[in-house]
Amino acid sequence: MTNSDKAKRYWRTNIKYVLILLLIWFLASYGAGVIFKDELNTIKIGGFKLGFWFAQQGAMYVFVILIFVYVRLMNKLDKTYGYDVD
Template structure:
């Protein structure tokens, strides 16, 4: 039973990691490089939005992702009894 619990825990953990990395990839690579021209039509704080994402936005999103991951892992630890 404990081994099945551990397998389910890691399966869910890896799923969270992959989803969060995909979001970070879309923001950093997608918004900063692929969609830069379209985003540059929008201004954000006096700067073109594509430039902003390439220079700062991806870092902000990464920090938010860290906090989201911590929150998800705390819930996951509680769910599987690893919070003790």
């Protein structure tokens, strides 16, 4: 495999990861907070409706978790393609 092919596969995989994580973030923020809020509001957490909780706090927690997931995925991808600095 040439360096050009290796770089193309690396970036293709990277973009795939980014799109999947953005979809998850969209579903957690817009989907849970706006689209599915009526269904989620039937469940309560700490006295607050779940749809309201996702709109106010849950989406931020999901975003922070996705940052850590992305770092882990990219570290594995870097090692796979030999781009790790260690």
